[in-house]
Amino acid sequence: MQTPENIIVIGAGIVGVSTAYELALRGAAVTLIEAREGAGLGTSYANGGQLSACEVAPWAGPEVPGLILKWLGRDDAPFRLRPKLDPDQWLWLLRFLARCRTSARRERIPHNLELALLTRARLAAYREQFAAAGQPLEFEQRQRGILRIFRDRHAFADAVEETKLMARLGVEQEPLTPAQCIGIEPALGSAMQRGDIAGGLYSRTDSSGDAHLYSVALAEGAKRLGVRFVTTSTATGIATEGARARGVTTAEGTIEADAVVVAAGTGSAALLKPLGIRSYIYPLKGYSVTLPAPDANAPEVSITDEERKIVISRLGDRLRAAGQAEVGGYDLTLEKPRAEAVLRAIEALFPQVGPRTDEALFWCGLRPMTPDGSPVIGAAAPFSNLFINSGHGTLGWTLGAGSGAALADLICGSAPQSDLSPFSISRF
Numbered sequence: 050m051q052t053p054e055n056i057i058v059i060g061a062g063i064v065g066v067s068t069a070y071e072l073a074l075r076g077a078a079v080t081l082i083e084a085r086e087g088a089g090l091g092t093s094y095a096n097g098g099q100l101s102a103c104e105v106a107p108w109a110g111p112e113v114p115g116l117i118l119k120w121l122g123r124d125d126a127p128f129r130l131r132p133k134l135d136p137d138q139w140l141w142l143l144r145f146l147a148r149c150r151t152s153a154r155r156e157r158i159p160h161n162l163e164l165a166l167l168t169r170a171r172l173a174a175y176r177e178q179f180a181a182a183g184q185p186l187e188f189e190q191r192q193r194g195i196l197r198i199f200r201d202r203h204a205f206a207d208a209v210e211e212t213k214l215m216a217r218l219g220v221e222q223e224p225l226t227p228a229q230c231i232g233i234e235p236a237l238g239s240a241m242q243r244g245d246i247a248g249g250l251y252s253r254t255d256s257s258g259d260a261h262l263y264s265v266a267l268a269e270g271a272k273r274l275g276v277r278f279v280t281t282s283t284a285t286g287i288a289t290e291g292a293r294a295r296g297v298t299t300a301e302g303t304i305e306a307d308a309v310v311v312a313a314g315t316g317s318a319a320l321l322k323p324l325g326i327r328s329y330i331y332p333l334k335g336y337s338v339t340l341p342a343p344d345a346n347a348p349e350v351s352i353t354d355e356e357r358k359i360v361i362s363r364l365g366d367r368l369r370a371a372g373q374a375e376v377g378g379y380d381l382t383l384e385k386p387r388a389e390a391v392l393r394a395i396e397a398l399f400p401q402v403g404p405r406t407d408e409a410l411f412w413c414g415l416r417p418m419t420p421d422g423s424p425v426i427g428a429a430a431p432f433s434n435l436f437i438n439s440g441h442g443t444l445g446w447t448l449g450a451g452s453g454a455a456l457a458d459l460i461c462g463s464a465p466q467s468d469l470s471p472f473s474i475s476r477f
């Protein structure tokens with residue numbers, strides 16, 4: 050395919066901004082269309098903040114059907130199903146349940162990990178590019194690693210087993226005793242005394258930060274490279290001619306393009322459906338709570354509490370906890386009991402946050418989730434110049450920059466940094 054000159058990217062979340070930035074680096078003229086007022090205001094706004102190569106395993110696993118049943122009917126359940134009269138939901142769910150096997154879960158790890166490691170490399174390159182432009186890339190990044198803690202001994206043993214595969218692929222996780230966990234993160238002291246920690250896995254090379262700040266900074270970098278931002282403008286459709294995308298329609302008219310990338314998160318399915326393309330991307334609603342870090346004994350290391358199913362990251366002088374998964378459609382209503390469940394989880398782990406919990410800010414967002422836990426990246430057949438970069442689910446930040454770089458290589462015909470065939474939409 051000839052390198053397109055004029056490319057439209059739809060969606061200015063982590064994934065769309067990364068794609069636009071990478072395309073511009075390769076010399077393309079890029080227009081980014083975003084429904085909101087700026088970058089990173091969708092699901093990329095207040096996520097868990099982890100850049101977690103150590104946690105790229107899909108959520109679908111053998112334990113999940115049992116957990117769904119165990120939590121059935123509970124308002125604050127970490128995983129909740131809200132049945133809808135929507136065939137897309139049922140199709141997604143059936144495919145998700147079919148993936149709840151150890152072999153299916155492990156099959157995806159190498160593919161996701163490759164993108165996570167490419168993301169790390171791209172972030173290092175962005176830092177240099179930003180520094181050279183005299184604008185350091187700042188997003189409250191903390192390079193103190195990620196510590197996964199386990200209360201259940203069997204879950205810990207299973208996870209240790211999985212680390213062997215990850216280690217062969219380049220990501221080491223050190224198994225730790227409870228006392229060693231406290232050595233890494235002393236703020237977990239009271240959790241250990243209560244017997245909340247049976248063991249931990251420490252990934253030294255992972256990091257955390259503020260995904261919204263990152264999206265905004267990368268968008269500024271993209272603008273410096275010439276990317277044109279059309280904000281507060283919803284793409285209402287993709288204009289096609291035969292087997293080619295001609296441009297993108299908005300309320301203001303059609304913007305012509307040589308190629309179009311759909312990176313609209315949970316908005317992607319609606320854009321692709323009229324073209325006869327099923328995206329297999331369905332929303333999985335999650336919650337976060339952001340509150341001031343305690344004055345004393347505040348955690349520094351990003352934590353994943355595998356029992357409570359929450360992640361906690363230190364963002365400057367704030368703490369962010371995120372969790373919850375609800376398969377219940379596109380509704381973005383913030384349900385207090387679910388948001389408060391995340392707050393209670395962080396309080397249980399770090400009681401020292403107590404005095405400032407009344408300052409907590411609650412948020413919810415929709416993870417664009419595929420059934421198998423890997424994104425869809427690549428061409429959208431039968432259209433030769435229409436591409437998808439979406440469906441990053443629980444891992445949008447961890448995989449975002451790598452996805453953008455890999456897709457930009459494909460579109461611009463550059464030497465590929467990654468094999469995209471495992472992410473093709475045709476796998477479903």
Ligand SMILES: Cc1cc2nc3c(=O)[nH]c(=O)nc-3n(C[C@H](O)[C@H](O)[C@H](O)COP(=O)(O)OP(=O)(O)OC[C@H]3O[C@@H](n4cnc5c(N)ncnc54)[C@H](O)[C@@H]3O)c2cc1C
Binds near residue numbers: 096440
């Ligand atoms: C509670 C929670 C915690 C999370 N924690 C982590 C974490 O710790 N680490 C991690 O890696 N990932 C995490 N994630 C996942 C990650 O946040 C997402 O995968 C990522 O934000 C998705 O990015 P995106 O660019 O695909 O989507 P979005 O950020 O939603 O961006 C899509 C953009 O497209 C725009 N758009 C949609 N439709 C249209 C249209 N028709 N026209 C124009 N614009 C449109 C939207 O306005 C939006 O700005 C978490 C998610 C949640 C909900």
